[in-house]
Amino acid sequence: xxxxxxxxxxxxxxxxxxxxxxxxxxxxxxxxxxxxxxxxxxxxxxxxxxxxxxxxxxxxxxxxxxxxxxxxxxxxxxxxxxxxxxxxxxxxxxxxxxxxxxxxxxxxxxxxxxxxxxxxxxxxxxxxxxxxxxxxxxxxxxxxxxxxxxxxxxxxxxxxxxxxxxx
Amino acid sequence: xxxxxxxxxxxxxxxxxxxxxxxxxxxxxxxxxxxxxxxxxxxxxxxxxxxxxxxxxxxxxxxxxxxxxxxxxxxxxxxxxxxxxxxxxxxxxxxxxxxxxxxxxxxxxxxxxxxxxxxxxxxxxxxxxxxxxxxxxxxxxxxxxxxxxxxxxxxxxxxxxxxxxxxxxxxxxxxxxxxxxxxxxxxxxxxxxxxxxxxxxxxxxxxxxxxxxxxxxxxxxxxxxxxxxxxxxxxxxxxxxxxxxxxxxxxxxxxxxxxxxxxxxxxxxxxxxxxxxxxxxxxxxxxxxxxxxxxxxxxxxxxxxxxxxxxxxxxxxxxxxxxxxxxxxxxxxxxxxxxxxxxxxxxxxxxxxxxxxxxxxxxxxxxxxxxxxxxxxxxxxxxxxxxxxxxxxxxxxxxxxxxxxxxxxxxxxxxxxxxxxxxxxxxxxxxxxxxxxx
Numbered sequence: 001x002x003x004x005x006x007x008x009x010x011x012x013x014x015x016x017x018x019x020x021x022x023x024x025x026x027x028x029x030x031x032x033x034x035x036x037x038x039x040x041x042x043x044x045x046x047x048x049x050x051x052x053x054x055x056x057x058x059x060x061x062x063x064x065x066x067x068x069x070x071x072x073x074x075x076x077x078x079x080x081x082x083x084x085x086x087x088x089x090x091x092x093x094x095x096x097x098x099x100x101x102x103x104x105x106x107x108x109x110x111x112x113x114x115x116x117x118x119x120x121x122x123x124x125x126x127x128x129x130x131x132x133x134x135x136x137x138x139x140x141x142x143x144x145x146x147x148x149x150x151x152x153x154x155x156x157x158x159x160x161x162x163x164x165x166x167x
Numbered sequence: 168x169x170x171x172x173x174x175x176x177x178x179x180x181x182x183x184x185x186x187x188x189x190x191x192x193x194x195x196x197x198x199x200x201x202x203x204x205x206x207x208x209x210x211x212x213x214x215x216x217x218x219x220x221x222x223x224x225x226x227x228x229x230x231x232x233x234x235x236x237x238x239x240x241x242x243x244x245x246x247x248x249x250x251x252x253x254x255x256x257x258x259x260x261x262x263x264x265x266x267x268x269x270x271x272x273x274x275x276x277x278x279x280x281x282x283x284x285x286x287x288x289x290x291x292x293x294x295x296x297x298x299x300x301x302x303x304x305x306x307x308x309x310x311x312x313x314x315x316x317x318x319x320x321x322x323x324x325x326x327x328x329x330x331x332x333x334x335x336x337x338x339x340x341x342x343x344x345x346x347x348x349x350x351x352x353x354x355x356x357x358x359x360x361x362x363x364x365x366x367x368x369x370x371x372x373x374x375x376x377x378x379x380x381x382x383x384x385x386x387x388x389x390x391x392x393x394x395x396x397x398x399x400x401x402x403x404x405x406x407x408x409x410x411x412x413x414x415x416x417x418x419x420x421x422x423x424x425x426x427x428x429x430x431x432x433x434x435x436x437x438x439x440x441x442x443x444x445x446x447x448x449x450x451x452x453x454x455x456x457x458x459x460x461x462x463x464x465x466x467x468x469x470x471x472x473x474x475x476x477x478x479x480x481x482x483x484x485x486x487x488x489x490x491x492x493x494x495x496x497x498x499x500x501x502x503x504x505x506x507x508x509x510x511x512x513x514x515x516x517x518x519x520x521x522x523x524x525x526x527x528x529x530x531x532x533x534x535x536x537x538x539x540x541x542x543x544x545x546x547x548x549x550x551x552x553x554x555x556x557x558x559x560x561x562x563x564x565x566x567x568x569x570x571x572x573x574x575x576x577x578x579x580x581x582x583x584x585x586x587x588x589x590x591x592x593x594x595x596x597x598x599x600x601x602x603x604x605x
Binding site: 022026032035038054057069070072075077078087090096100115116117118125126130131142150154156 | 284
């Protein structure tokens with residue numbers, strides 16, 4: 001599902017999203033409690049994307065009830081040694097109008113860049129069929145916090161993503 | 168995400184270099200900021216220092232996740248584990264003190280990913296029901312899974328053996344043999360499918376969170392790929408096909424086949440289904456040994472040649488025993504679920520040492536019979552080739568005790584055990600074919 005607006009993040013944050021094998025997606029449950037899930041972040045140049053198996057669907061329910069989320073890029077080990085850290089706040093939507101059986105197909109090129117072994121699992125999807133019934137979570141960034149060098153005891157650089165309609 | 172005792176979660180969290188502290192900001196968005204541990208002892212988590220701009224409100228409920236992976240270039244990553252804790256936060260200078268009240272987590276070293284996924288099947292299906300979607304696979308893979316097609320080797324081997332013995336006796340008839348093969352295949356697939364229905368009804372497959380390609384059933388009912396009704400109808404259709412062919416064979420070849428068919432029906436249907444439920448009574452192995460050995464081989468021989476053969480009975484006993492051993496070993500990872508649902512297989516009833524010794528003893532008997540056949544003048548000398556199958560029996564036996572508690576580590580053993588049966592059976596067939604030529 002391609003949108004008409006293009007959202008640009010600080011280049012350092014886009015680089016973190018490009019290399020990060022894992023980010024923490026934090027959602028809010030019905031009582032307002034923050035719940036974090038480690039997931040592979042994908043960046044399509046405009047939105048942060050996650051794909052979630054229906055097996056682990058609670059986060060999808062939470063997002064449908066409250067779209068406000070944050071994405072933390074925090075672990076240098078999972079980001080190819082890049083020590084910068086960032087938090088992206090935004091509004092998430094679960095693309096549940098997509099067929100869960102095929103929704104991840106368009107994400108596969110980005111997914112395989114981070115987890116090449118996924119191709120083997122896709123070929124053997126008959127072994128874990130519900131793992132490959134998936135929905136995409138699309139996060140539209142609204143605010144970005146960046147710590148160059150990763151020291152979160154210092155104040156972050158705060159930016160509001162630029163939106164270019166029609167890009 | 169599974170529940171975790173708070174103290175355990177706090178203790179585990181200290182093995183991570185940092186956590187991600189989350190709370191809700193004034194705009195209603197979560198903030199999630201990386202923070203190191205400031206203290207390594209005590210019941211509370213003391214985290215920081217944190218930028219003053221990002222300290223949580225005093226007393227706010229916060230969440231902290233500690234997450235780890237190990238990157239594996241060219242593959243992805245492994246060593247996945249994480250711990251989540253929640254509790255009220257107090258701000259002490261630039262530090263945040265969290266008093267954990269709730270925790271959860273997952274460590275794939277403790278709960279392998281496949282088990283973790285299996286434990287969430289009910290939640291996944293519930294979600295799909297809510298969204299009006301259904302899981303699916305291609306028709307090929309659905310049939311492949313639902314019927315457990317690869318296990319047909321257990322049928323092909325005794326039917327082929329009976330055909331080879333008939334050939335050795337100069338009485339092979341291809342058309343009748345093919346008809347027997349079709350009936351046997353339909354009956355076997357029917358057994359597989361009805362077995363899934365019975366295990367779904369008893370709850371043993373649902374309770375099994377460690378299924379493997381060899382154990383735990385096809386799971387098409389549990390995954391919502393095929394309904395119980397469709398499975399029951401499929402089994403009925405397959406039994407009807409097998410029964411119809413059986414009646415044709417009985418009418419045209421030998422009425423004694425009716426007895427063979429009736430016995431096969433009782434053994435096959437009664438394996439898991441009421442009223443017999445042989446496998447629940449610890450009789451699964453003898454039933455399988457009989458059904459997939461002498462009943463299938465002698466029945467095929469009878470249909471092909473219109474005569475009874477003690478030789479086909481004798482030669483098929485090792486094949487039947489090794490088929491029973493496939494079932495036997497495949498039940499090892501199933502035993503917690505089987506025990507919990509009253510499916511008291513031999514594996515459930517016996518201690519580990521007896522199970523392992525039992526495997527060795529039955530394999531020894533099977534190969535002793537292969538050896539004794541030519542010595543007693545019952546089977547031709549080239550059938551001694553089948554002793555080569557013992558190699559895979561040893562490959563299965565050796566690590567069995569060591570991996571007994573490790574469902575996924577048992578997979579290679581279950582594989583070599585299937586190869587043991589197949590190789591032994593096919594070498595027996597080859598022995599008969601060589602005896603025809605030479």
